[in-house]
Amino acid sequence: MRYTTKVLKCRRIGDSYSVELEKCEFYPDGAGGQLGDRGKVGKSNVLEVIRENGRTILKVDKELESNKEYTVEISENRRFDIAQQHTAQHILSRAFENLFNLQTVGFHMGEEISTIDLNTLSIDWSMVEKAEDLSNEIIWKDLTVEIIFEDFENLEKYDLRKISEKIKKLEKVRLVKIGDFDVNACGGFHVESTGQIGLVKVIHFEKVKGKYTRLEYIAGKRILNYIRTLEGRERKLFEITKASKDDLITKVQKLLDNSKDQKKKITYLVEDLKKKVILELENDPIVINDIKVYTYSSTTELIEVLASIFQKKEKSIFLGFDLFKNFVIITCNNDELGANDLIKEILKNFEGKGGGSKKRANVVLQKKLTIEDIEKIVNDILDFIKQQHF
């Protein structure tokens, strides 16, 4: 939609501009639970359409001159998408009502997905699929969608799904009639005939507010985009797992089982190795100022177990290095020094993130640790301990 009109006012607000047009055809954001229009005024993009005190205010990204004529463009593609989602909601809501006597108590349209709240807590996928089937049959019948303006007192002759408090105040009510399938009061955009929706699909549902079920659905082109996203994800999975369509799930399950199995084996090996390493370390500690310093490099699993054991030994310090994850763990069991102080010493020469308490602290360093790095860290810490005067 394209037309020419005058900009009445333009005010800067933060990074954007607030604009009022002489003739404004933009549908406001959130009105009737639906999305607002987007488009352009001159070269300026419309970011938001706000309705306040009977006026429509546009939030735009570039400054416009007051009292100047501009070409206004409203995005037809967006309106069509909104119409597809909105009409699909009417059909889905009626399908759940006809099939299961469930009422729609809430509706919200989003940029990517829209939601319908049903007044029930018990729904399963077989019910959802039945409602989807009925809705899509209605879509493929290509029923005409009529807009009827009716006097409030005549509404009785229609089988309306819901009459809201707002409608009760109106003299003329805007009805949206979908063949003989559904009729409901609504002010938003709708397609001209149901075939234009193409397809509707519920993609997720969950319990909300302790008494409703929220359905997430998409319609029209959004389904194509959704399938493309799923396909992209699936292709990536095939690539990573080297699986085919037929054995993807079996292969992923096998990988998970293997991983569980490996974890069990690691726990067993750590238990086995622990005793030997403790003996080895206890026989040969570095002693400085009466403090015994133990250092060991291995995997996180082993150094964490060792840390927990040496943490209990009085007047001791343990320095554990993970050779695979640039992870360092330190425990201190003496009154004068804190493990967190020693982590700070490491961070003077190496970049990383860490911290902890006086008793136990750890750090993940940005750089992959070489044997030389570990030697440097150990020597720096030993020097630091020597410099302390207890």
Ligand SMILES: [Zn+2]
């Ligand atoms: Zn509607």
